[in-house]
Amino acid sequence: MTPPAPARDDLVRNQGVTAAAGFKASGVAAGLKASGNLDVALVVNEGPDHAAAGVFTRNQVKAAPVLWSQQVLTTGRLRAVVLNSGGANACTGPGGFQDTHATAEHTAATLSGWGTGTGAAEVAVCSTGLIGDRLPMDKLLPGVSEAVHELAGGLGGGFDAARAVMTTDTVPKQAAVQADGFTVGGFAKGAGMLAPSLATMLVVLTTDAVADAAVLDAALREACRTTFDRLDVDGATSTNDTVLLLGSGASEHTPTAGELTAAVTAVCDDLAAQLMADAEGATKHVTITVSGARTEDEAVAVARTVARDSLVKTALFGSDPNWGRVLAAVGMAPVALEPDRIDVSFDGHPVCLGGVGAPGAREADLSAERISLEIALGLGDATASIRTTDLSHGYVEENSAYSS
């Protein structure tokens, strides 16, 4: 049974992480970004509960803040998340790890000074930006102090935090849903290096539902599996991917596991769609749906192989219904196939039937910004979709002139 979609409301949506009761947030400009834009964000859980769960990058090269946050999450408790843009603090060695530790210590001490008693072991840290440089701690720590000072609920706090984590993002990304008796909200950043294992991004989610860490963890993993894990812009997975879910229990309502998972999934799905829409240089937003697979995992594997194929992606940029490239990409998926059973459609327009071109296939109109690519394998009943984008001049331009 599919649970009913939670009602959405723009006012709630635009509060993001502060939509749920028990949370405050802030975003300040600490001078990490040359532009002078906001670059330090803080999300604080005022309780009464402090349960938390996290999912992290599968990249073996993990940034210092990922190593730190994985460690503190083993307790299933978080009071705060401090985030910075303007530097990933990845590949920075033991010194970089000490910087993350110092950031958590400073956050905890400053919060305690303002009346929220906490220790560094209850503070997660997230960083995003260029890989390889140490963070300017002389700017970051005063920024954290200011972020504590600026903490606010309602519209302002969530919005400022969402802006402070932006890198090449052009818009802040927030979402929230009010479910029956509780609320889930969140923000996300990410515009490039977007691939599986979490679509290279930072996401902080909050809920006022009453739920222990294990329940939050199960809901978060299931939500990520079907949303962020199925967004693949360029096949590149970052060193810093982090998705956190904090529960305050402030609603005093205990949803069922299914209700909580549905609400968290709805927020993640909304944020994933926003990440795709803002992907670097993208001119097309493409949903690749593979049906007729033996298993859901095989459907995902085929869709992901097509989503990563440079020739399919450049054809989409050119609005070219080049279904032969789709077949060639499908044929390289790590799944046993029957090529003469494969059907392909663009936006419901059949271009390939039984592995052979359909009449009028070259005339399919792909000029729209949103494209649905449907691939039926004829092997079973499983279906899955991957969200991706085209490979455009804008992507090449933006990514050939990022660091220097």
Added chain:
Amino acid sequence: MTPPAPARDDLVRNQGVTAAAGFKASGVAAGLKASGNLDVALVVNEGPDHAAAGVFTRNQVKAAPVLWSQQVLTTGRLRAVVLNSGGANACTGPGGFQDTHATAEHTAATLSGWGTGTGAAEVAVCSTGLIGDRLPMDKLLPGVSEAVHELAGGLGGGFDAARAVMTTDTVPKQAAVQADGFTVGGFAKGAGMLAPSLATMLVVLTTDAVADAAVLDAALREACRTTFDRLDVDGATSTNDTVLLLGSGASEHTPTAGELTAAVTAVCDDLAAQLMADAEGATKHVTITVSGARTEDEAVAVARTVARDSLVKTALFGSDPNWGRVLAAVGMAPVALEPDRIDVSFDGHPVCLGGVGAPGAREADLSAERISLEIALGLGDATASIRTTDLSHGYVEENSAYSS
């Protein structure tokens, strides 16, 4: 022990498939290409031997000529190879396979009419071009007849055949080496859809060495493993990849397996370098060398993961020594790593030592057209290299406007 490199000679090199004794070739314009350029090629082995070996695409979606040629190669004998550009004859169903069969039949019958007795089962067929359309047989078969008429040895035949298989290639690609007592030559086509499982291309190699099909097969597989299989321009593997090696025995010289493998490898290496140099839209020619791996296969896996990373490739296009993206790509390779042992250099200039940025890393000069990217894993003694290119505006331009 590395065998000595065979001597090369431009006159020999420019004969390509007709450099070895016992071979004739031709290229004609049959009207398959709208441009009116050459589009049908023929290579004939006049013996006395007719041993042959082939290696084909690993794509599960295989073009009709691949299915045909794999079948005829099971005998280890070939008299002729007929090739066409202007259409891949892939995803064309049973009708497309009948077209390939008819092409082989017509080639055999025409050759027999000119005194070279052969049957269709001794004729391999290769096709390249757009996937999904049937070939215009009313043009192709007369073209085959003309190609038989035009067969020639020496400089002319090999050169015309090499030109007739070009698609988006800008130059014909030929190579040949004179070893001790025998010669190996060949041509190649391929400029896009270049990836492992043979770098999406057609290659015909010839030798006048005396060698049976099993010896040719072993030499060809070893040569492909270290040359074409380590060229990865865009990660896309075609439906039509074919590499054939034909032996005439006309030199009456029987080389050792090592001598034959060395000569075939030298020709394949030369052709692979030419394929990289002519890759669609490439502005950089990059060799990624991974050392310190536990096994050669693991070294290849790491190098290939980096070679396919869009963010590494766009950084190279921008001459940006963004070693953080290299580390992030390495971290996603399907190999167990120790991130804090990884060193990275560009052209011998260290940019990352022990997983951390080296002093002056951002100043590495990548403005040259040829770039060497060296990655040392610190895990073992195995080394391997992959040839690749950058991801440029030219690649996007060429591939967003190919079929329509």
